[in-house]
Amino acid sequence: MNEHVFDDSCVPIEALRTRAFNMRWAEQAPDVIPLTAADPDFKIAPAIRDALISEVSTGVLSYGPAGGLPRFRESVARYLTTRKGACVEAGNVIAVNSAAAGLAMVAHQRLKSGDEAIVMDPVDFLFAHTVKSAGGVPIRWSVTRRGELDLDQLRALITPRTKMIAICNPHNPLGRCFTREELSSIGRIAVEHDLHLLSDEIWSEIVYAPMKFTSALSLDESIRARTTMVHGFSKSFGLAGLRIGYVTCSSVSEAKAMLERSEHPSTVDGASTLSQIAASAAYDSALDWLDAFLEHLKARRDQVTRTLRAIDGVEVDVPDATYVVFPKVSRPALLESESVEDAVARLREVERVAVVPGSPRWFGEGAKGHLRICFATSEGILTEGLRRVRRGLAHEHPR
Amino acid sequence: MNEHVFDDSCVPIEALRTRAFNMRWAEQAPDVIPLTAADPDFKIAPAIRDALISEVSTGVLSYGPAGGLPRFRESVARYLTTRKGACVEAGNVIAVNSAAAGLAMVAHQRLKSGDEAIVMDPVDFLFAHTVKSAGGVPIRWSVTRRGELDLDQLRALITPRTKMIAICNPHNPLGRCFTREELSSIGRIAVEHDLHLLSDEIWSEIVYAPMKFTSALSLDESIRARTTMVHGFSKSFGLAGLRIGYVTCSSVSEAKAMLERSEHPSTVDGASTLSQIAASAAYDSALDWLDAFLEHLKARRDQVTRTLRAIDGVEVDVPDATYVVFPKVSRPALLESESVEDAVARLREVERVAVVPGSPRWFGEGAKGHLRICFATSEGILTEGLRRVRRGLAHEHPR
Numbered sequence: 001m002n003e004h005v006f007d008d009s010c011v012p013i014e015a016l017r018t019r020a021f022n023m024r025w026a027e028q029a030p031d032v033i034p035l036t037a038a039d040p041d042f043k044i045a046p047a048i049r050d051a052l053i054s055e056v057s058t059g060v061l062s063y064g065p066a067g068g069l070p071r072f073r074e075s076v077a078r079y080l081t082t083r084k085g086a087c088v089e090a091g092n093v094i095a096v097n098s099a100a101a102g103l104a105m106v107a108h109q110r111l112k113s114g115d116e117a118i119v120m121d122p123v124d125f126l127f128a129h130t131v132k133s134a135g136g137v138p139i140r141w142s143v144t145r146r147g148e149l150d151l152d153q154l155r156a157l158i159t160p161r162t163k164m165i166a167i168c169n170p171h172n173p174l175g176r177c178f179t180r181e182e183l184s185s186i187g188r189i190a191v192e193h194d195l196h197l198l199s200d201e202i203w204s205e206i207v208y209a210p211m212k213f214t215s216a217l218s219l220d221e222s223i224r225a226r227t228t229m230v231h232g233f234s235k236s237f238g239l240a241g242l243r244i245g246y247v248t249c250s251s252v253s254e255a256k257a258m259l260e261r262s263e264h265p266s267t268v269d270g271a272s273t274l275s276q277i278a279a280s281a282a283y284d285s286a287l288d289w290l291d292a293f294l295e296h297l298k299a300r301r302d303q304v305t306r307t308l309r310a311i312d313g314v315e316v317d318v319p320d321a322t323y324v325v326f327p328k329v330s331r332p333a334l335l336e337s338e339s340v341e342d343a344v345a346r347l348r349e350v351e352r353v354a355v356v357p358g359s360p361r362w363f364g365e366g367a368k369g370h371l372r373i374c375f376a377t378s379e380g381i382l383t384e385g386l387r388r389v390r391r392g393l394a395h396e397h398p399r
Numbered sequence: 400m401n402e403h404v405f406d407d408s409c410v411p412i413e414a415l416r417t418r419a420f421n422m423r424w425a426e427q428a429p430d431v432i433p434l435t436a437a438d439p440d441f442k443i444a445p446a447i448r449d450a451l452i453s454e455v456s457t458g459v460l461s462y463g464p465a466g467g468l469p470r471f472r473e474s475v476a477r478y479l480t481t482r483k484g485a486c487v488e489a490g491n492v493i494a495v496n497s498a499a500a501g502l503a504m505v506a507h508q509r510l511k512s513g514d515e516a517i518v519m520d521p522v523d524f525l526f527a528h529t530v531k532s533a534g535g536v537p538i539r540w541s542v543t544r545r546g547e548l549d550l551d552q553l554r555a556l557i558t559p560r561t562k563m564i565a566i567c568n569p570h571n572p573l574g575r576c577f578t579r580e581e582l583s584s585i586g587r588i589a590v591e592h593d594l595h596l597l598s599d600e601i602w603s604e605i606v607y608a609p610m611k612f613t614s615a616l617s618l619d620e621s622i623r624a625r626t627t628m629v630h631g632f633s634k635s636f637g638l639a640g641l642r643i644g645y646v647t648c649s650s651v652s653e654a655k656a657m658l659e660r661s662e663h664p665s666t667v668d669g670a671s672t673l674s675q676i677a678a679s680a681a682y683d684s685a686l687d688w689l690d691a692f693l694e695h696l697k698a699r700r701d702q703v704t705r706t707l708r709a710i711d712g713v714e715v716d717v718p719d720a721t722y723v724v725f726p727k728v729s730r731p732a733l734l735e736s737e738s739v740e741d742a743v744a745r746l747r748e749v750e751r752v753a754v755v756p757g758s759p760r761w762f763g764e765g766a767k768g769h770l771r772i773c774f775a776t777s778e779g780i781l782t783e784g785l786r787r788v789r790r791g792l793a794h795e796h797p798r
Contacts, residue, residue: 026464053452056451060411060418061638061641061677062639063423063436063639064420097642125665126667234462238461239460241460241673243670266525267499268499
C-alpha cells in the first residue's frame, strides 16, 4: 500500500498563487482555474524535499563540475539502465539547465546554418524553436494521435541537407507513446540516411498501463550509436522551477566532446548543484511517489476524456501518456466564426478556466483547431475546471 | 556585536571534499590545500540556509517567470537603491543563470559579428571569452594595480567598430576598486564615442575600508543611460553552485527588450527559482553575516600580503577589494628557467598547495608572471597554505 495521496488537500493553493508562473496560478486572476502549462499542482515528493533540506543543511553550495555532480550522473545512469533498458554509464550523462536547454545544446551542436532537421507536426514549440535558433531549418513531419506512422512521408522529407530527426516520445501534445517497432522504423531511416536521432523523453515516466514506454536508448546498437536523448524533471517530479534536465550521449567520448563544445566548461552555462541533488533524490528515492502520482493521473485522464467526449463538437482520444489531453474542437462547441484562440479567451474571461490553444505558433500547423488541457491536479479542482470548460463549450452558461 | 564567526571550526571540510569543484577540495588530492577558485570555504549564511529550507518546505518548485521572481527582482532593486546609490526598480533587473551567463547575455545582445569590445588586461577570462563567443573581437586595455588609468590608451583603442567598453569593478585579479572619478572618466569616453558600458560588479561587496565602492549605476545620467551592470552571488555569499546572478539595465524598457531577445521566454535559459530565493535572502537578511565575513577577510588579506612580502622575488600589493591576491613572482622565488605554470605545478606536487597561475589564457597577457591566491578560508587553513607557498617559493623545503 503506497502512502502517497493526491487529494484536494494536497494542492498547496496559497503557495501556488505566488509561485506557479507560466500561465498558471500566479499569472491568472484569483478566480480562474489554470489547466494550462504541463506542470503538476501537487507538492513535490517528500523524498525530494528531505534531500534538498539535508543538502542545504551541509552549508556548502560551492561550484559543481561542468558536466554535473558525480552523484547526479550516477543516479541517472543507474535509473536509465535498470528502468529503461539503456546501456549507459555516468560519463554518458550531462546535467543541463532544463530539458529545453538540452534540446538547444543538441540542436546547436548537431546543426550548422542551413541544415535541416525533421521535427514532428504537431509537437511542443521547443523543437522548431531550438532548430531555428541554431541556424537550422525545421521540416515538419505529420504525426497523428493514432494509426500508422507515415514513414513514406518521413523518407520523402529527407534531403542532402537533412542532418537530424527529432522525436518527442511520449508525444506532447498528442499523448502518444511510440512502440518499439515504430521507433525502430524511424531509427532505421536515420541509419540509412546517416542522420542524428534526437529523442526527447521528458514524458517517459508518465505512461499508462498497458502501454509500455520504449527508450530510444534501448534500440539496436546501430540506432543507439546515433541517438542523443534529452530528459528533464519538470513533468514527472514537478521541479520546473529548479531547471534541471540532462542530455545522454551514445558514448562517454561523445558526451565529453559535447560538453567541451558547450558553454559549461566556461561556467556561462550549467545546472544548479542543488537542483541536481533534487533530481538525484527523485530517481533514487521518489519512485514510489511517482507510482502513486501515476495512478492518480490515470483516474484523472479517464475523467477528463469522459467529460470532454460528452460535449458536442469535441473529439478527444484517450492519451497513452503525458498529463495533457488534446481535444479537437469545432462547431457547435465553437461559436460561429469563433477561432480556437477566441474560444480560449472566452473560457478564461467568461467561464474562468484557462487552457492552451493549439496555435500553430506553439505546436505547428497540425495543432490547428485543438485545445490542450493539463490534468495534473486534484479530482476536485479538475472537476470544477472541467465543469467550466463544458459550460463554455456546450454553451450552458446562464445568460 | 556580530554573532557570525569564521574560525577553523566553521570550515565544513568533509562536505567541501565532495562538493567543492572547480579546482577546489573535491578536485585535489586529500592532502592538498586549494587556494584556487574564488569561492569561500565557509558555510553559507544561516539566513540563506533558513530561507532555502522554508521555501523547499512549501513543496512548490513550479515554473518561475522568464525575468525572475518578483521577490528576487524587488530585493535586488531595493538593495541597489539603498546600498549602491543606484536608481533602479524591479523591472530593470533580470535574473540570470550566474554572472557568467549575464556577461554572455550582454555580449550577445550588444555585439554583432566583427564588433570590437574593449576589455581590461589582465582580467578574468570571461570578458574576452563572452565577447568572442558572441562573434566580437576583444581589444585589450592595460590596467595596473595602482596608479593612473591610461585613458589616452583607452581612447586610442577606439575604432569605428568599437561598440562596448567592459570593466571589472572591483577588479579580479588586481583587487583594485575604481574611484568615482576614474569611473566617470571611462564613462565620459563611452558617452563621447557612443559606446555601451558593461560593468561587472560581482566583487562589489568585498571592498575593504577606507576604500568605498562606486557603482556605475550611480554615475551621471548620461553614463547610466548606456550602462548594463552584471552581478552574482558566488563571491559575497558562497552560492556558486546555485548559479544565480542578475543583469541590471538602464531602464525598464531596455530590460524588457533584453529579456525578449534572450532565450528566457522560451525557457531554454533562466535561473532556478530556488536559487533566486537564496539570493533574495542574501540581500534581505544576510548583510550582517556579510559584514562579519568582510571583517574576517580583511585580517586574512593582511596576513597573506604580509607573508608573501617576506619572500624574495615576490612582489605583492594589498588589494582594496576581492579575496584574491595577485603577486608577481620572479627569481629567486622562481627557479632558473621555471615558468609560473611550472612553479604552480611544483607547489601542488611537492608542497601540496594549489594556486592559480596568471596564465594569459585565463587573465590576458598582463597576467604573465603572476600567481592568483584565494584567501577566503579560515586563519588556520590559510596559515598552513601560506606556509607551504612560502616553503616552495623561498625554497625552504627539506631535501
